[in-house]
Amino acid sequence: MSQPDDELSRVLHDAVADVRPRGSYDDIRSRTDKVVPMKSRWILPTLAVAAVMAVVVAGAFWLTSDDTTPSPSGTPTQGTSSPQPTDGATGGATSRRAVPVYFVGDSSHGPKLYREFQAKDTCDTDACLLKAATVTALSGTPQDADYTAPWPDGTGLRNVAYDGDALTIDLVGDLHDRPAGMSQADAELAVQQLIYSAQAGLGKGRVPVQLLLDGKHSDTVLGVPASEPLAAGNPDDVEALVQVDAPAEGSTVSSPFTVTGRAATFEANVVWELKQGDTVAKKGFTTAQECCTLSPYSFQVTAPPGTYTLVVHDTDESGQNLPVDQDTKQITVQ
Structure with a gap:
Protein backbone atom coordinates (compact mmCIF):
# COMPACT_ATOMS: atom_id res chain seq x y z
CA MET A 1 0.00 0.00 0.00
CA SER A 2 1.34 3.44 -0.83
CA GLN A 3 1.94 5.93 1.97
CA PRO A 4 -1.01 8.24 1.06
CA ASP A 5 -3.35 5.23 1.01
CA ASP A 6 -1.95 4.09 4.37
CA GLU A 7 -2.61 7.51 5.86
CA LEU A 8 -6.11 7.84 4.51
CA SER A 9 -6.98 4.27 5.53
CA ARG A 10 -5.84 4.95 9.09
CA VAL A 11 -7.84 8.14 9.47
CA LEU A 12 -10.95 6.55 8.01
CA HIS A 13 -10.81 3.38 10.09
CA ASP A 14 -12.57 4.96 13.09
CA ALA A 15 -14.71 7.40 11.11
CA VAL A 16 -17.74 5.16 10.95
CA ALA A 17 -19.57 5.47 14.28
CA ASP A 18 -23.07 6.91 13.91
CA VAL A 19 -26.02 7.34 16.27
CA ARG A 20 -29.43 6.80 14.78
CA PRO A 21 -33.03 6.46 16.02
CA ARG A 22 -34.06 2.82 16.17
CA GLY A 23 -36.67 1.33 13.86
CA SER A 24 -37.82 -1.99 12.52
CA TYR A 25 -36.82 -3.42 9.16
CA ASP A 26 -40.32 -2.75 7.82
CA ASP A 27 -40.11 0.84 9.10
CA ILE A 28 -36.91 1.43 7.19
CA ARG A 29 -38.24 -0.17 3.98
CA SER A 30 -41.41 1.92 4.14
CA ARG A 31 -39.54 5.13 4.88
CA THR A 32 -37.06 4.69 2.07
CA ASP A 33 -39.30 3.67 -0.84
CA LYS A 34 -38.64 7.11 -2.29
CA VAL A 35 -36.68 10.23 -1.50
CA VAL A 36 -38.85 12.14 0.90
CA PRO A 37 -39.51 15.64 -0.48
CA MET A 38 -38.26 18.55 1.58
CA LYS A 39 -41.19 19.60 3.72
CA SER A 40 -41.79 22.67 5.78
CA ARG A 41 -40.71 20.78 8.89
CA TRP A 42 -37.13 21.03 7.63
CA ILE A 43 -37.36 24.83 7.67
CA LEU A 44 -36.95 26.27 11.13
CA PRO A 45 -39.45 29.10 11.59
CA THR A 46 -37.18 31.50 13.44
CA LEU A 47 -33.49 31.94 14.13
CA ALA A 48 -34.18 31.59 17.83
CA VAL A 49 -35.75 28.18 17.33
CA ALA A 50 -32.93 27.29 14.97
CA ALA A 51 -30.34 27.95 17.65
CA VAL A 52 -32.18 25.80 20.19
CA MET A 53 -32.73 22.96 17.75
CA ALA A 54 -29.07 23.00 16.78
CA VAL A 55 -28.08 22.20 20.35
CA VAL A 56 -30.77 19.59 20.95
CA VAL A 57 -30.50 17.74 17.66
CA ALA A 58 -26.72 17.82 17.61
CA GLY A 59 -26.56 16.25 21.02
CA ALA A 60 -28.96 13.46 20.20
CA PHE A 61 -28.71 12.41 16.60
CA TRP A 62 -25.57 13.66 14.84
CA LEU A 63 -23.14 11.32 13.07
CA THR A 64 -20.23 10.79 15.43
CA SER A 65 -17.72 10.76 12.61
CA ASP A 66 -19.03 14.06 11.26
CA ASP A 67 -18.65 15.63 14.71
CA THR A 68 -14.98 14.70 14.92
CA THR A 69 -13.68 14.50 11.37
CA PRO A 70 -10.10 13.19 11.52
CA SER A 71 -7.06 14.55 9.73
CA PRO A 72 -4.52 12.35 7.97
CA SER A 73 -1.40 11.67 9.95
CA GLY A 74 1.99 12.75 8.72
CA THR A 75 4.17 15.81 8.66
CA PRO A 76 2.41 18.97 7.44
CA THR A 77 3.80 20.50 4.29
CA GLN A 78 4.13 24.14 3.37
CA GLY A 79 1.42 25.25 0.97
CA THR A 80 2.46 26.83 -2.31
CA SER A 81 -0.94 26.85 -3.98
CA SER A 82 -2.61 29.73 -5.80
CA PRO A 83 -4.64 32.33 -3.86
CA GLN A 84 -7.92 30.51 -4.62
CA PRO A 85 -7.29 26.75 -4.27
CA THR A 86 -10.35 24.62 -4.87
CA ASP A 87 -9.78 22.48 -1.79
CA GLY A 88 -10.50 25.35 0.57
CA ALA A 89 -6.94 26.11 1.71
CA THR A 90 -6.17 29.78 2.33
CA GLY A 91 -2.40 29.68 1.98
CA GLY A 92 0.28 29.12 4.60
CA ALA A 93 0.99 25.80 6.26
CA THR A 94 -1.10 22.90 4.96
CA SER A 95 -1.44 19.23 5.70
CA ARG A 96 -3.10 16.22 4.08
CA ARG A 97 -6.58 15.93 5.55
CA ALA A 98 -9.56 13.63 5.05
CA VAL A 99 -12.34 15.90 3.82
CA PRO A 100 -15.85 14.46 4.32
CA VAL A 101 -18.26 15.09 1.47
CA TYR A 102 -21.54 13.58 0.31
CA PHE A 103 -22.52 12.77 -3.27
CA VAL A 104 -25.62 11.28 -4.88
CA GLY A 105 -25.83 7.66 -5.99
CA ASP A 106 -28.51 5.19 -6.99
CA SER A 107 -29.91 2.73 -4.47
CA SER A 108 -32.72 0.19 -4.50
CA HIS A 109 -34.96 2.99 -3.20
CA GLY A 110 -33.91 5.70 -5.63
CA PRO A 111 -31.18 8.36 -5.40
CA LYS A 112 -29.58 8.66 -1.96
CA LEU A 113 -26.57 10.32 -0.35
CA TYR A 114 -23.26 8.44 -0.10
CA ARG A 115 -20.31 9.72 1.93
CA GLU A 116 -16.74 9.91 0.68
CA PHE A 117 -13.55 11.01 2.40
CA GLN A 118 -11.28 12.78 -0.06
CA ALA A 119 -7.63 13.42 0.82
CA LYS A 120 -6.82 17.09 0.21
CA ASP A 121 -4.06 19.50 1.12
CA THR A 122 -5.65 22.24 3.19
CA CYS A 123 -4.77 24.36 6.19
CA ASP A 124 -5.27 22.98 9.68
CA THR A 125 -8.10 25.20 10.90
CA ASP A 126 -11.74 24.16 11.27
CA ALA A 127 -12.69 26.94 8.86
CA CYS A 128 -10.48 25.45 6.15
CA LEU A 129 -12.02 21.99 6.55
CA LEU A 130 -15.51 23.51 6.42
CA LYS A 131 -14.66 25.40 3.23
CA ALA A 132 -12.99 22.37 1.63
CA ALA A 133 -16.06 20.18 2.26
CA THR A 134 -18.46 22.82 0.98
CA VAL A 135 -16.46 23.60 -2.17
CA THR A 136 -16.07 19.90 -2.96
CA ALA A 137 -19.82 19.31 -2.50
CA LEU A 138 -20.66 22.11 -4.95
CA SER A 139 -18.06 21.62 -7.66
CA GLY A 140 -15.92 18.60 -6.81
CA THR A 141 -15.69 15.28 -8.58
CA PRO A 142 -16.63 12.03 -6.81
CA GLN A 143 -13.89 9.41 -6.60
CA ASP A 144 -16.50 6.71 -7.14
CA ALA A 145 -17.86 6.66 -10.68
CA ASP A 146 -21.18 5.39 -9.31
CA TYR A 147 -21.75 8.77 -7.61
CA THR A 148 -22.67 12.13 -9.12
CA ALA A 149 -22.36 15.77 -8.05
CA PRO A 150 -25.90 17.21 -8.21
CA TRP A 151 -25.25 20.97 -8.49
CA PRO A 152 -25.50 22.70 -11.89
CA ASP A 153 -22.36 23.70 -13.78
CA GLY A 154 -21.23 27.19 -12.85
CA THR A 155 -22.20 26.87 -9.19
CA GLY A 156 -19.65 28.52 -6.93
CA LEU A 157 -19.05 29.41 -3.31
CA ARG A 158 -18.84 33.07 -2.33
CA ASN A 159 -18.35 32.39 1.37
CA VAL A 160 -19.17 29.93 4.14
CA ALA A 161 -19.13 30.85 7.82
CA TYR A 162 -20.27 29.60 11.21
CA ASP A 163 -21.33 32.09 13.90
CA GLY A 164 -21.77 29.62 16.75
CA ASP A 165 -25.47 29.11 16.05
CA ALA A 166 -25.89 28.55 12.32
CA LEU A 167 -23.93 27.94 9.15
CA THR A 168 -24.28 30.49 6.36
CA ILE A 169 -23.45 29.34 2.82
CA ASP A 170 -23.31 32.13 0.25
CA LEU A 171 -23.69 30.69 -3.25
CA VAL A 172 -22.82 32.07 -6.68
CA GLY A 173 -24.66 31.06 -9.83
CA ASP A 174 -28.05 31.01 -11.50
CA LEU A 175 -29.59 29.04 -8.68
CA HIS A 176 -32.88 30.71 -7.74
CA ASP A 177 -35.01 28.41 -9.87
CA ARG A 178 -34.81 24.70 -10.52
CA PRO A 179 -32.98 24.17 -13.82
CA ALA A 180 -34.60 22.34 -16.72
CA GLY A 181 -34.24 18.59 -16.41
CA MET A 182 -33.93 18.60 -12.61
CA SER A 183 -36.91 17.16 -10.74
CA GLN A 184 -38.18 18.62 -7.49
CA ALA A 185 -36.95 15.54 -5.61
CA ASP A 186 -33.49 15.90 -7.18
CA ALA A 187 -33.36 19.58 -6.21
CA GLU A 188 -34.30 18.78 -2.63
CA LEU A 189 -31.66 16.06 -2.46
CA ALA A 190 -29.03 18.46 -3.87
CA VAL A 191 -29.80 20.92 -1.08
CA GLN A 192 -29.52 18.10 1.45
CA GLN A 193 -26.20 17.00 -0.11
CA LEU A 194 -24.81 20.49 0.49
CA ILE A 195 -26.19 20.67 4.03
CA TYR A 196 -24.80 17.26 4.98
CA SER A 197 -21.37 18.03 3.50
CA ALA A 198 -21.03 21.43 5.15
CA GLN A 199 -22.17 20.09 8.53
CA ALA A 200 -19.70 17.20 8.22
CA GLY A 201 -16.85 19.58 7.42
CA LEU A 202 -17.77 21.82 10.35
CA GLY A 203 -18.04 18.90 12.78
CA LYS A 204 -20.39 20.69 15.19
CA GLY A 205 -23.45 18.52 14.72
CA ARG A 206 -26.62 19.28 12.86
CA VAL A 207 -26.57 23.05 13.01
CA PRO A 208 -29.09 25.00 10.92
CA VAL A 209 -27.91 26.12 7.48
CA GLN A 210 -28.87 29.44 5.93
CA LEU A 211 -28.43 29.60 2.16
CA LEU A 212 -27.75 32.94 0.44
CA LEU A 213 -27.46 33.85 -3.24
CA ASP A 214 -24.82 36.45 -4.13
CA GLY A 215 -24.76 37.77 -0.57
CA LYS A 216 -28.52 38.15 -0.24
CA HIS A 217 -31.38 36.15 1.21
CA SER A 218 -33.44 34.31 -1.39
CA ASP A 219 -36.89 32.80 -1.14
CA THR A 220 -35.71 29.72 -3.05
CA VAL A 221 -32.52 27.92 -4.07
CA LEU A 222 -32.99 25.47 -6.95
CA GLY A 223 -36.69 26.11 -6.42
CA VAL A 224 -36.48 24.78 -2.85
CA PRO A 225 -37.76 27.16 -0.12
CA ALA A 226 -34.70 28.74 1.50
CA SER A 227 -35.75 31.99 3.14
CA GLU A 228 -35.29 30.50 6.63
CA PRO A 229 -32.44 28.33 7.97
CA LEU A 230 -32.72 24.71 6.85
CA ALA A 231 -32.16 21.52 8.85
CA ALA A 232 -30.70 18.23 7.67
CA GLY A 233 -33.24 15.63 6.63
CA ASN A 234 -33.69 12.35 8.48
CA PRO A 235 -30.76 10.06 7.56
CA ASP A 236 -33.16 7.18 6.93
CA ASP A 237 -34.84 9.34 4.28
CA VAL A 238 -31.80 10.74 2.48
CA GLU A 239 -28.79 8.46 3.08
CA ALA A 240 -28.07 5.14 1.40
CA LEU A 241 -28.65 2.22 3.76
Missing part, protein backbone atom coordinates in the same frame (compact mmCIF):
# COMPACT_ATOMS: atom_id res chain seq x y z
CA VAL A 242 -25.37 0.44 2.89
CA GLN A 243 -22.15 2.44 2.48
CA VAL A 244 -18.43 1.63 2.28
CA ASP A 245 -16.10 4.19 3.85
CA ALA A 246 -12.81 2.35 3.32
CA PRO A 247 -11.04 1.25 1.26
CA ALA A 248 -11.78 4.17 -1.02
CA GLU A 249 -12.56 3.84 -4.71
CA GLY A 250 -9.36 3.13 -6.67
CA SER A 251 -7.30 2.29 -3.59
CA THR A 252 -4.27 0.02 -3.58
CA VAL A 253 -4.23 -2.06 -0.42
CA SER A 254 -2.09 -4.77 1.16
CA SER A 255 -3.53 -8.14 2.16
CA PRO A 256 -5.09 -8.56 4.64
CA PHE A 257 -7.06 -5.30 4.53
CA THR A 258 -9.92 -3.96 6.60
CA VAL A 259 -13.25 -2.83 5.19
CA THR A 260 -15.27 -0.29 7.19
CA GLY A 261 -18.58 1.38 6.56
CA ARG A 262 -22.14 1.88 7.78
CA ALA A 263 -25.31 -0.08 7.20
CA ALA A 264 -28.95 -0.20 8.25
CA THR A 265 -30.02 -3.77 7.59
CA PHE A 266 -32.37 -6.48 8.83
CA GLU A 267 -30.90 -8.09 11.95
CA ALA A 268 -27.73 -6.06 11.23
CA ASN A 269 -26.69 -8.56 8.53
CA VAL A 270 -24.00 -7.33 6.10
CA VAL A 271 -22.86 -9.54 3.20
CA TRP A 272 -19.77 -9.00 1.06
CA GLU A 273 -18.07 -10.40 -2.03
CA LEU A 274 -14.70 -9.77 -3.63
CA LYS A 275 -15.21 -10.25 -7.37
CA GLN A 276 -13.14 -10.39 -10.53
CA GLY A 277 -15.64 -9.89 -13.32
CA ASP A 278 -18.48 -12.30 -12.62
CA THR A 279 -16.26 -14.62 -10.58
CA VAL A 280 -16.54 -14.42 -6.80
CA ALA A 281 -13.01 -14.77 -5.43
CA LYS A 282 -13.95 -14.34 -1.77
CA LYS A 283 -17.17 -13.88 0.15
CA GLY A 284 -18.37 -13.61 3.70
CA PHE A 285 -20.64 -11.77 6.08
CA THR A 286 -20.49 -9.65 9.19
CA THR A 287 -22.89 -7.69 11.38
CA ALA A 288 -23.24 -3.98 11.97
CA GLN A 289 -23.24 -2.70 15.52
CA GLU A 290 -27.02 -2.25 15.51
CA CYS A 291 -30.00 -3.53 13.58
CA CYS A 292 -32.14 -1.42 11.32
CA THR A 293 -30.37 1.93 11.77
CA LEU A 294 -27.18 3.25 10.18
CA SER A 295 -24.36 1.93 12.32
CA PRO A 296 -20.74 0.89 11.80
CA TYR A 297 -19.50 -2.43 10.52
CA SER A 298 -15.98 -3.74 9.97
CA PHE A 299 -14.40 -6.90 8.57
CA GLN A 300 -11.05 -8.12 7.29
CA VAL A 301 -10.31 -9.65 3.90
CA THR A 302 -7.33 -11.75 2.83
CA ALA A 303 -6.84 -12.01 -0.94
CA PRO A 304 -4.05 -12.66 -3.46
CA PRO A 305 -2.71 -9.78 -5.55
CA GLY A 306 -5.08 -8.56 -8.24
CA THR A 307 -7.75 -6.05 -9.19
CA TYR A 308 -11.17 -6.61 -7.64
CA THR A 309 -14.63 -5.20 -7.18
CA LEU A 310 -15.62 -5.13 -3.52
CA VAL A 311 -19.39 -5.47 -3.12
CA VAL A 312 -21.08 -4.90 0.26
CA HIS A 313 -24.85 -5.31 0.51
CA ASP A 314 -27.82 -6.25 2.64
CA THR A 315 -30.05 -9.29 2.17
CA ASP A 316 -33.53 -9.73 0.71
CA GLU A 317 -35.59 -11.25 3.51
CA SER A 318 -38.90 -11.01 1.62
CA GLY A 319 -38.37 -14.12 -0.49
CA GLN A 320 -39.50 -12.11 -3.53
CA ASN A 321 -36.06 -11.59 -5.07
CA LEU A 322 -36.20 -7.83 -4.48
CA PRO A 323 -33.21 -5.57 -5.19
CA VAL A 324 -30.79 -5.10 -2.31
CA ASP A 325 -28.97 -1.99 -1.12
CA GLN A 326 -25.27 -2.11 -1.89
CA ASP A 327 -22.08 -0.12 -2.36
CA THR A 328 -19.14 -1.15 -4.53
CA LYS A 329 -15.47 -0.13 -4.69
CA GLN A 330 -12.82 -0.91 -7.30
CA ILE A 331 -9.60 -1.81 -5.49
CA THR A 332 -6.19 -3.33 -6.19
CA VAL A 333 -4.54 -5.78 -3.79
CA GLN A 334 -0.75 -5.71 -3.98
